Amino acid sequence: MPIVQIQLLEGRSEQQLSHLIKEVTEACHKTVEVPREAVRVSVIEVRNTQFGVGGKTLKELGR
Numbered sequence: 001m002p003i004v005q006i007q008l009l010e011g012r013s014e015q016q017l018s019h020l021i022k023e024v025t026e027a028c029h030k031t032v033e034v035p036r037e038a039v040r041v042s043v044i045e046v047r048n049t050q051f052g053v054g055g056k057t058l059k060e061l062g063r
Contacts, residue, residue, distance in 0.1 A: 002028045003040045009058065010045035017043055 004024055012020075025039045048058035 001038045001040065002032060002034060003042070004028065005042045005044065007044045007046055009051065009063075010047055012045075 006020070006024070021041045021043065024041050025036050028034060028039045029036045048063055051058050053061060
């Protein structure tokens, strides 16, 4: 059973996240030949204050 975890900066719509889950499921189904029902996808949204680059948060970097 594939378990896929995706981390994204927050801000996508519910529709975009749903489409992402569907497409990742389909990719797993095709490439590792498992039933769609066996694929688990977890999307974790991260705030720009909780992710840093070069010692600064993305918010501090204007992102």
